[in-house]
Amino acid sequence: MPKISEARRSERREQILAGARRAFARHGYEGATVAHLEQETGLSRGAIFNYFPDKWAIFYALAELDHARIGTVWLEEGFAAVLRLMTSENADWLGVYFELSRKLRTNPKLREQWERRNPELDERLMARFEELQAQGELRADLPAETVGRFLGIVLDGVGVAVSAGYPVDAEPLLDLVNAATAPQ
């Protein structure tokens, strides 16, 4: 029996994720059928579900990648780079996230998994906020977590605007956010 190499498996996985991202963006999470996944990945359902147990696992893998990408940009380039990334995100794809809020709120198991997408990255980010506070670059009269929460709320709000088809100009928004988070 021929053995599929690790490289080949990894390549297949990438192919499934890229196709599934298109399928979800096009049809929404609930709307994306197995036939749509087959169509966009160019693979049979047998091949797809050989790599992922179910549709949720595929979406979760994509959300984990997005979360890691955003966290890494935030750590390495700062909030401005993350905000710019969000304003240029694909509207169809962003919409899939907002479609899922009810599911995540009402299913405790999914929710727990969701909150621990990349825990070590979240910890590094919180440590970074505290470092910026200590350096006098971020207001320290509020807990780092509160400031981080505010930045997350702004990012979500931008996501809503972009997914609803309203382009956001990142620069004046950054001006406002900087005024909010600078030492007072």
Next chain:
Amino acid sequence: MPKISEARRSERREQILAGARRAFARHGYEGATVAHLEQETGLSRGAIFNYFPDKWAIFYALAELDHARIGTVWLEEGFAAVLRLMTSENADWLGVYFELSRKLRTNPKLREQWERRNPELDERLMARFEELQAQGELRADLPAETVGRFLGIVLDGVGVAVSAGYPVDAEPLLDLVNAATAPQ
């Protein structure tokens, strides 16, 4: 033929809207069937669709009411009151809005209707921002529209958090928003 009084018609309309709000909150917009609407309103489909042409018209009437309520609170009590309102909003109901972003983005007719829910209220709000700028209570180095847009983004971000089941503490958030929008 008995004539239904204006007061009775108005009462029926209220009954339909209250029941439909529960149905949408419970099942989502797409998930709410005509049977759900009948169940929650206590009226037959014939009676319901005697008052509204279709499901969208019922949801739109509710969104128009919400928009008017938020705009009025904003004008009369200021942004802090609106933000507190948003943090105490029902998570299920808020989720319905985010479920609809794709529909609103991709259907130009609905989108146009959506943007003109209460145009005179939006105009009064913009005039209020300009007044606050002239009085030195709101930063004037950015256009009033840009500052208003930022506040809308924060409200949407809070809505996302609440609808995903993460309570938002309004007070520290107001502190950050005030720092962002105060004259610099």
